[in-house]
Amino acid sequence: MTLATDAPKDVFRLSMLIYDTRYRSYTIQIAVLVLLLLFLGWITDNTIQNLAERGKDISFNFLWQRAGYDIDQQLIPYTNDSTHGRATVIGILNTLVVAIIGCLLATVIGVVAGVLRLSKNWLVARIMTVYVEVFRNIPVVLWIIVASVFLTETQPQPRDFKVTDEMIMAGEEPKASMLFGAIAITGRSTDIPAPVLSRPLPTLEIATVPVSLSFLAFLAVVVVSVMANRRFLTRVTAVQEETGVRPVTWWKSLLILFGPSIALLIAMGLHLEYPELKGFNFKGGISINHAFSALLVALSLYTGAFIAENVRAGIMAISRGQSEAAFALGLRPGRAMKLVILPQALRVIIPPLISQYLNLTKNTSLGIAVGYLDLRGTLGGITMNQTGREMECMVLMMGIYLVISLIVSSIMNAYNNAVKLRER
Amino acid sequence: MKKTMFLGTLAATTVLAGAAFAGTLDDVKARGELLCGANPGLTGFAAPDANGEYQGFDAALCKAIAAAVLGDATKVKFVPLSSEVRFTALASGEVDVLVRNSTATYSRDNDLKLDFPVINYYDGQGFMVKKDLGVSSAKELDGATVCIQTGTTTELNLADFFKHNNITYTPVTVQDDSEAQRNYLAGSCDAFTTDASGLAAVRSSFPDPENHIILPEIISKEPLGPAVRHGDNQWGDVVRWTYNALLIAEEKGITKANLAEVEASSTDPEVRRLLGLEGDMGVMLGLDNAAFKNAILANGNYGEIFEATIGTSTPIGLARGLNALWTQGGLQYAAPFR
Numbered sequence: 001m002t003l004a005t006d007a008p009k010d011v012f013r014l015s016m017l018i019y020d021t022r023y024r025s026y027t028i029q030i031a032v033l034v035l036l037l038l039f040l041g042w043i044t045d046n047t048i049q050n051l052a053e054r055g056k057d058i059s060f061n062f063l064w065q066r067a068g069y070d071i072d073q074q075l076i077p078y079t080n081d082s083t084h085g086r087a088t089v090i091g092i093l094n095t096l097v098v099a100i101i102g103c104l105l106a107t108v109i110g111v112v113a114g115v116l117r118l119s120k121n122w123l124v125a126r127i128m129t130v131y132v133e134v135f136r137n138i139p140v141v142l143w144i145i146v147a148s149v150f151l152t153e154t155q156p157q158p159r160d161f162k163v164t165d166e167m168i169m170a171g172e173e174p175k176a177s178m179l180f181g182a183i184a185i186t187g188r189s190t191d192i193p194a195p196v197l198s199r200p201l202p203t204l205e206i207a208t209v210p211v212s213l214s215f216l217a218f219l220a221v222v223v224v225s226v227m228a229n230r231r232f233l234t235r236v237t238a239v240q241e242e243t244g245v246r247p248v249t250w251w252k253s254l255l256i257l258f259g260p261s262i263a264l265l266i267a268m269g270l271h272l273e274y275p276e277l278k279g280f281n282f283k284g285g286i287s288i289n290h291a292f293s294a295l296l297v298a299l300s301l302y303t304g305a306f307i308a309e310n311v312r313a314g315i316m317a318i319s320r321g322q323s324e325a326a327f328a329l330g331l332r333p334g335r336a337m338k339l340v341i342l343p344q345a346l347r348v349i350i351p352p353l354i355s356q357y358l359n360l361t362k363n364t365s366l367g368i369a370v371g372y373l374d375l376r377g378t379l380g381g382i383t384m385n386q387t388g389r390e391m392e393c394m395v396l397m398m399g400i401y402l403v404i405s406l407i408v409s410s411i412m413n414a415y416n417n418a419v420k421l422r423e424r
Numbered sequence: 425m426k427k428t429m430f431l432g433t434l435a436a437t438t439v440l441a442g443a444a445f446a447g448t449l450d451d452v453k454a455r456g457e458l459l460c461g462a463n464p465g466l467t468g469f470a471a472p473d474a475n476g477e478y479q480g481f482d483a484a485l486c487k488a489i490a491a492a493v494l495g496d497a498t499k500v501k502f503v504p505l506s507s508e509v510r511f512t513a514l515a516s517g518e519v520d521v522l523v524r525n526s527t528a529t530y531s532r533d534n535d536l537k538l539d540f541p542v543i544n545y546y547d548g549q550g551f552m553v554k555k556d557l558g559v560s561s562a563k564e565l566d567g568a569t570v571c572i573q574t575g576t577t578t579e580l581n582l583a584d585f586f587k588h589n590n591i592t593y594t595p596v597t598v599q600d601d602s603e604a605q606r607n608y609l610a611g612s613c614d615a616f617t618t619d620a621s622g623l624a625a626v627r628s629s630f631p632d633p634e635n636h637i638i639l640p641e642i643i644s645k646e647p648l649g650p651a652v653r654h655g656d657n658q659w660g661d662v663v664r665w666t667y668n669a670l671l672i673a674e675e676k677g678i679t680k681a682n683l684a685e686v687e688a689s690s691t692d693p694e695v696r697r698l699l700g701l702e703g704d705m706g707v708m709l710g711l712d713n714a715a716f717k718n719a720i721l722a723n724g725n726y727g728e729i730f731e732a733t734i735g736t737s738t739p740i741g742l743a744r745g746l747n748a749l750w751t752q753g754g755l756q757y758a759a760p761f762r
Contacts, residue, residue, distance in 0.1 A: 054515070054537060054653075054654075054655070055537050055654065055655065056537060068580045068583055068584075069579050069580060069583055069595075070582075070583050070593075070595045071595070072594045072595050072596070080580075080583035080584075080587065152607065152610045152611075152612045153610045157611045187610060187611045187612055188569055188594075188596075188611075188612050188613070278567065279566060279567040279568070280565075280567050280568040280569065280614050281567055281568070281569060281594065283567070289594075289596075290612070291596075368599075371574070371596060371597040371598050371599070371603075373597060377574070377597065381508060381574055381575065382574055382575060382579065382597075384512075385507075385508050385511065385574070385575030386531075386575070386579075386580070387535065388511060388515075388531075388532075388535050388536035388537070390512050390515075
C-alpha cells in the first residue's frame with residue numbers, strides 16, 4: 001500500500017519542457033517550426049510590401065489575357081489570340097514531351113552502354129568508357145548548343161531540295177534530296193511523313209482540347225489485343241502443363257496482337273502524308289524543329305552516360321557466383337544477363353535512376369539556350385517579359401516543375417517497390 | 425529548404441532594390457559610377473570595341489548622363505542585358521538606366537512600371553532577307569521561317585502583321601542579336617525581323633552586306649528610348665534633360681570641338697544657361713551647373729553622336745530621317761532650356 005503512494009507522481013510541470021528528455025525534443029521541434037513559419041511569413045510580407053511600394057500587386061489575371069505571340073511547336077491548338085494560360089499549357093506539354101521521350105531514350109542508351117562497358121570485347125568496352133567519360137564530364141548546355149549548331153549549320157537549306165524544269169532539262173540533280181524519298185532533314189527541321197486517315201472517326205473537343213476518337217479507338221483495340229494475347233498465353237501454358245507439349249503459338253499470338261489494330265487502321269484508311277517543298281519550307285508531314293531534336297539528343301546522351309554508370313554499378317553489385325551458376329546451368333551469356341543478372345541488378349539500379357530522370361526533366365529548361373519554347377520559354381520567358389509579372393511567373397513555374405518532378409519520382413518509386421527484392 | 429533559400433534571396437534582393445529605389449541620383453553620386461543597361465552587342469548602338477569599351481549611339485547617351493551626373497564620361501559601368509531580362513534588371517535596381525533599343529509602349533509604361541523620359545531614336549520594325557531568296561515585299565513571306573528576338577515588341581508586331589495579312593509563318597525564337605545573326609546566316613530562318621536600325625546595324629557586320637536586303641515594309645512604330653524606373657521623377661528628369669541638352673546643342677551649333685570657343689564668346693542667353701554660365705539650371709536638378717556642358721563634351725551633340733556611330737558615313741549608313749531635328753523636318757524637338 002505505502003509503496004504505491006511513494007511512487008513519484010507523474011505531474012506535468014512547465015520546467016519539464018526543457019529538463020525532461022521526454023518533452024525536450026517536442027519543445028525544440030515546435031520552437032523551430034514556429035521560427036520557420038515566422039521567417040516565411042516575414043519574407044512573404046516583405047516581398048508583397050516591396051512590390052506594393054513599386055506599384056506592383058500580386059495577381060494572376062494575366063493568365064487569362066491574350067498572349068499575342070506565336071509558338072512553333074504546339075501539341076494542342078494555339079494561336080496568338082490564345083491566352084497566356086494556354087501558352088503556359090503549351091509550354092508544359094513541350095517540357096513533358098522532351099522529358100518523357102528523353103527518359104526513354106536515355107534509358108535505352110544507358111542500359112546498352114552500361115552492359116557493353118562490361119563487355120569482354122576490349123574495343124567495345126573502351127569505346128563505351130570514352131562515351132561515358134566524354135558526355136558526363138562536359139556541361140549539358142554545351143552539348144545542347146553543339147547539337148543545335150551541328151543540325152542548323154551542316155544540313156542543307158529547304159531550297160536546296162528544289163527541282164526546277166530547267167534543272168531537269170539540263171539533267172542536273174538538286175543539291176540535296178530526301179532520305180528514302182520520305183524524310184527531309186533541313187537546316188531548320190526534320191520533316192517526316194505523317195500518318196493520316198482518309199475515313200477518320202469524328203473528333204471530340206474536351207475543354208478546348210481536340211481529342212481524336214480514331215486514336216482512342218486504336219488505343220482501345222491495342223489494349224484489348226494485348227489482354228487477349230495474355231489470356232491466350234495462359235491457356236497455352238495450362239495446356240503445356242497438362243500434356244507436356246507446348247502448342248505452336250507464334251503466329252496465333254501475332255494475329256491476336258496485330259490483326260485487329262491493322263484491320264481497324266485499314267478500315268479508317270490509313271496512309272502516309274509525305275512532306276513536300278512548298279514555298280519557303282516543307283509542308284505536310286510532321287515537322288520536328290531542330291530546337292527539339294537538339295535538346296532531346298543532347299539530354300538523352302548526357303543522361304544516358306550517367307545511367308550507363310548506374311547500370312554498370314548494378315551489374316557489378318551482383319556476386320560473381322550468380323553468373324557462374326547461370327553458366328553452369330548452361331545459359332548462354334546473353335540469356336544469363338537477361339534472366340539472372342539484370343532482374344537482380346534492377347533493385348540496385350532503380351533508386352539512382354529516379355534521380356537521373358528528375359535531372360533530365362529539370363534540365364529540359366536549358367532548352368532556352370536553343371530557343372525551345374518549353375515552360376521556361378513560354379511562362380518564364382515571353383509571358384513574363386510581356387506582362388512584367390516576374391514574381392507570379394517564377395512562383396508558378398517553380399510550382400509546376402515541382403509537381404512534374406514529384407509525379408516522376410512517385411511513379412518511379414511505385415515501380416521500385418514492384419521490382420525490389422522480396423525477402424522471404 | 426531550397427524554396428526557402430530562394431525566397432530568402434528574393435526577399436534580400438527586393439529589400440536592397442527597395443533601398444536603391446527612391447533616389448537613383450543620390451545612389452549614383454554615392455557610388456561614383458553609373459550602371460547602364462546596354463545591348464550585349466549591336467554594332468553602332470552598343471557594342472564593345474577592340475579595347476572592350478562600349479561604343480555606339482546608345483552607349484554615348486550613357487556616357488553623357490555619367491558626364492552630367494558625375495562630371496566624368498568614363499564613370500559608366502555597362503551591364504550587357506538580353507532583351508528578355510532587361511526590364512527585370514531595371515526594375516530590380518541592377519541598373520540605373522536602360523539604354524538598350526527599347527520601345528516605349530503603353531503597357532511597359534503602366535504595367536511594367538517604367539518611364540521612357542525621351543525617345544532617342546524613332547524607328548520601325550522591318551524585315552531583312554537574303555537577296556537570292558527573290559522576295560521584294562514582306563507580304564510575300566507566306567510560310568516563311570522568321571527569326572525573332574524573344575521578349576520584344578517586335579515579337580507581338582510580327583504576329584499581328586502576319587495575322588492582319590492573312591499569311592502564316594514559323595517563328596524561331598532567339599535570345600539576342602548575335603544569336604539571331606548566327607541563325608539567319610546559317611539559314612535557320614528566311615527572314616530576320618527587328619527594328620530597321622537594328623537590321624542595318626546587323627547587316628553592316630556581315631561579310632557580304634550587299635547580298636542582304638531590308639524589305640520596304642515598316643510594320644510598326646518603334647520609338648526607342650532610355651528607360652528608368654517609374655516613380656523616380658528626379659532621375660527621369662536628369663535623363664530627359666541630359667538628352668535635351670544634346671539636342672539643343674545641335675540646334676545651337678555647339679559641338680565638342682567649338683564648345684570652348686562658344687563658351688567664351690556666346691551671348692545667346694539659352695546657350696549661356698545650357699553651358700552653366702548663367703543661372704542655376706544644373707543645381708535645380710541636383711546637379712552641377714556645368715553638368716550639361718560636360719554631357720556635350722563627352723561625345724559631342726546629338727548630331728555628332730548620330731554621325732559618328734550610325735550615320736551615313738559609317739558602315740551602318742542610317743540617314744537621319746525621322747531623327748533629324750525639328751528644324752530640318754524631323755521629330756527631334758527639345759523643350760526650351762529656361
